[in-house]
Each structure stands twice: as structure tokens, then as C-alpha cells.
Amino acid sequence: MPYQIDLDSFKGPLDLLLHLIQKHEMDIYDIPIAEITAQYLATIEVMKSLNLDLAGEFLVMAATLLLIKSRMLLPRDEEEAAEETEPDPRTELVQRLLEYQRYRDAAISLDALPLLGRDVFVRSAPEPEGDGGDEAEWEPVGLFELVAAFRQLVQDNGDESVHEISRERLSVTDRINQILATLSERSSLAFADLLAGVVSRNEVVVTFLAMLELVKMRLARLMQNSRDSSIWLYGVDGVDDNSLQQDESLGYS
Amino acid sequence: MATAEIKAVIEGLLLVADGPVRPDRIALTLEIEVAQATVLLQELQEDYEHSSRGFALQLVDGGFQFRTRPEHAEWIRRFRKSRPFRFSRAALETLAIVAYRQPVTRAEIDYLRGVDSGGVVRTLLDKRLIRILGKKDIPGKPLIYGTSREFLELFGLRDLTGLPTLKEFNDLPPDMLADMDVPAEEQISLEDGPL
């Protein structure tokens, strides 16, 4: 069998399919599905026999091809055929192949640009770094750097528990900040409004914890006019001490 | 200052700068109008273009920077004793997808490439060539990615419009297009389309 191809070089099933289509001069808009399936299966058999690390995606594509092939073999209902309502089973695959081909070609175009450090060079100047003590602005920095810095710190401290809880902590923190932001725009907030748009149980819990946290830090106060009336959250600045019962009455102090 | 003198000073500034220099920074330093700074920088760029100097003034990421000529690359690599680096195809494909379709999610990249691209995405993040833009406002709030300033600098692009034009393959024949039955999630990724 003439498999004179570098099997290791395929970047994925789409790449392999495009290769087979080009090699066998098939019409991408009218792929002979039986033939391409046979070629594809034969190629991954070779890859398997060579013990190449075969990514799961190759097998998924094999299944997809077989599915398309079986659909094409199904006898078409005459009425349906007349109405032409039955979509061509190959359509999505063709669309993906065309799309992939665009980016594969774009990748080649990118690589042809004069790359800094490969084709063109600039003066090597020392990198200025500082705390920005004077009037100078800071250069924008990416989120990735921020996460990476935090992750490094957490690892250095050997604080293994942080990894687990940080996700939840962050969402409580988010909620705290959202509430504080809202409170900075208006003096009070009905408890029911806090939960408006909240869907999951987790979010309710998080909102509740955020509220308790705010009260604990004395950044906000909880009040209600009377028992069983609605609960209001006040920013520390916007509290009117006289008209309402203090938060103590709610039992959170 | 006479114009010729201002241009000479700008040349000096470009020499000592540690990256592409935007016209507004030149204007701020020399207390001239941004428009004038822009004109002078463009004039300098042309001067260098028409001379047979060993470097040229290039517009990168909105700023100007002296860069050596690509045809001298091999001599300069010898001088610096550096090997030419090569991008893997996986890295280039992923970069191309992020560049042309940003903001884009991991799932969209995986779908377009047909393979898991987590490792490559991580590598490109580590190299600062792509960056996290935030999260997409859809269920699961996946991270969205875009290209960085470093990307523009590495590829010598003035901005994203300077990307090579994406080749338009013949779209699907009309009858097949009518057949298109793409799952909802994929439609989103298609609509977000190239810049």
C-alpha cells in the first residue's frame, strides 16, 4: 500500500482528511464518502500498527465518517427526495473541512511574515521595571500574568487547600463587590432584589454568605421595619439610625 | 527647532526606545502636535525605505521601531549565535484561529482544529502571544482569548487589520448551504467570524 506520508505529522483528523482529499484529487464539495472512509480507516490502521500515539479525535472522526456513510446508503424516500428536505449528511463535515483549510492556510501566511527574532531584529535594550513611583504610567499587563503570579504565591506557600476553596471564595468575593458597587450608587437594597436573577442554589448561598460577610465587616447593615417585612441592606454611610431596627435584631451580630 | 533638527532628535529617541514608539509619546516629549509627530515619523520611515540602510523604520502595534532587514537575517543570527526558531504547525494554526476569530473560546478552537488544543493554548499564553480577554457570557462562562501586543510585535503588524487576508474558499454550493443544520453552539462560533 502506498502510504508514503509522514503519519506523525497530522495535526488532527481534519488535517488527515484534507490530505487524503488532495492526494486522491477528490472533489471536496462532493466527497465520495465510501472511498474517503476506506482511505481514512486504512491510514489510522497503519498509525495504530506503528504504535503512534493516536489521539481520540481520530477515532471520533472515523465513527463520524461511518455514520455519514450509512446515512448516505439509506434509501431515500421518493416523496422526500422530491421535496428535497433531506439534508446532505456530508454538509457539516464539508463546512468544517473548508473552515479548517482556511486557518491552515492562514497559519502558513502568518509563518511567512518577517518574524521578530527570526527574520528581523531590534536593538536589545534593558527592560525598565519599577514600582511606578513617579508620574509614569504602568504598562498594561495581561490577566494571565495576574493569575500566574497568584498561583505561584499559593504554590510557594504550600497552601494546598487554597486551590480547592479559591473558586468559591472568589464568587463570594464577587458578590461582595457587586453588592458594594450597587450600594455605592444607591443607599439601600432590598434583600429580594439581591436575589433577582439568581437562579442556582449555589448562587443563593453565595449571595447570602456575601451579605453576612459584609455585615460582619461592618460594610453594610441589615434592617427591616418590622418582623416579617422585607429585609433591607444599607451601606454603612447610608444608615438612618432612627427609623429602623438595628441589624442586631436579625440575630447576625 | 527646525524641522530637520526635530527629525534628528526623533531618530535619537527611536534608537534608545525599548519598543515601538507611538507618535503621541514623541509629541509629548518634544512638545509638538501629535499630527506633526506623525508626519515626521512617516517622513523618516520613507527616508529609511529609500536609503539602502541596514535597518528600516517599521510601524508595529501603532508605534515606530527600527528593525533590521529580513534579507540580512542569516548574518544577524550568525552574529548573535542564535538558531532560527520554528513555530509548530499546531501553534501557528491556533494562533491563526485566535487572531482571525477573536474573541474566541477553547471549545471553538478545539472544534475548528478538530483536536484538543489545551496544551497549545497554554504554550501561547506562556509566550504572551495570546491573552485572556475575560469570560464569554454564555452558560459555563468559558474564558475567551485574543491576541496580545507581543503578537503584533512578533509578526511585525501595525494592527490586526494588517493580518494577511484570509483566503476565501468557495463557499458551499447553494443547495448545500440550505441544508446547513449546525448545532446552536456552533452557529455562535460561526457568527463571531473573522475580523
Next chain:
Amino acid sequence: MATAEIKAVIEGLLLVADGPVRPDRIALTLEIEVAQATVLLQELQEDYEHSSRGFALQLVDGGFQFRTRPEHAEWIRRFRKSRPFRFSRAALETLAIVAYRQPVTRAEIDYLRGVDSGGVVRTLLDKRLIRILGKKDIPGKPLIYGTSREFLELFGLRDLTGLPTLKEFNDLPPDMLADMDVPAEEQISLEDGPL
């Protein structure tokens, strides 16, 4: 190579060199005689001397180097002062702690970083990237800090939910260096380079 071409290449080498370049190093790179390299360097030096360029080729410690003109010194100093600062490691770490652990006290920041962070916290406050949220209701009533609107703008976030969690970060598989064949030297130049 024609002499003019060799001179152009030498200009490129001088631009990218990280210090004065001696004629023998030029000769070695371009496979020409040291005498020829010396002559060409001197010719280049004269070319620049007689042009009204913003920099000149100067003989320093037996080597040649592009240097700005002394009469432009004041402009260069002003220019350098206007350059944006890169985040220091300390500033980035502190900002990261405030972002992920807010509301957070100074003591908590100091504990996580293992060093006194008072100066950095003040700088971040001055730059309005963090803000004081209030006081914590524990003995000593320490100030508690959180991030600001400016923080969101700097990182291009709509709100704090856009901040990637450590879990999402860890979900990206570790760097697969083999994926992108960039030699160590270039990696450094990409990261620390004039970006």
C-alpha cells in the same frame, strides 16, 4: 557581496549588538578580512558624522557603537522618563492577592508574600488600582482592600467574574514545550524583549 551591501549588513549588526562591536567580530561573522571590516566601519563612521542624523557611530573601548548626540541629551532624558513602567514582581503579586483574596488586610498580604508590602500597597493605592473598602471588625480594626474600577479597566474586565479562577487556569494542561520549538534564548528575548 558588494561593498555597499556589506556596509548595510554591518549597520544591522551594529543596531542589534548589545555593546560596542570590534572589527574582528564583524570580520568573523561576515567572513571578510579584519582590515576590510575596519575600513568599512570607519567609512560608516564618517558617513554618519557628515549626515545630520540623530545618532552617530562612535569608537568606544576599541569597538563601534551607535550613540545619540550629546546635544540631544535633555530630550532623551525626558523621553526616558515618559516611558511606561513594567509591573514589578512585587506590584503584580500584591495586585494578584488583592484581586483574588479581596476583601483582604495588609497583614494577610504580608503573610502570603512573606515580606512587608506596605510600600507596594501604597503605590497601588496611589495608582488607584486598589481601594480601601473599610475596616475589618477585629482587634486593631485593620483596613481592608479590594480592587477598583481602574483595575477592571486595566485588565479589560467588565466585572470581577471575568477574573479567571485558579481552577480554570489549572485546567489548561501544562506547557508542552515540544509543541513550539523555540530555543531558550529566543524565549527570553520574547518575554523580556522590548515589548
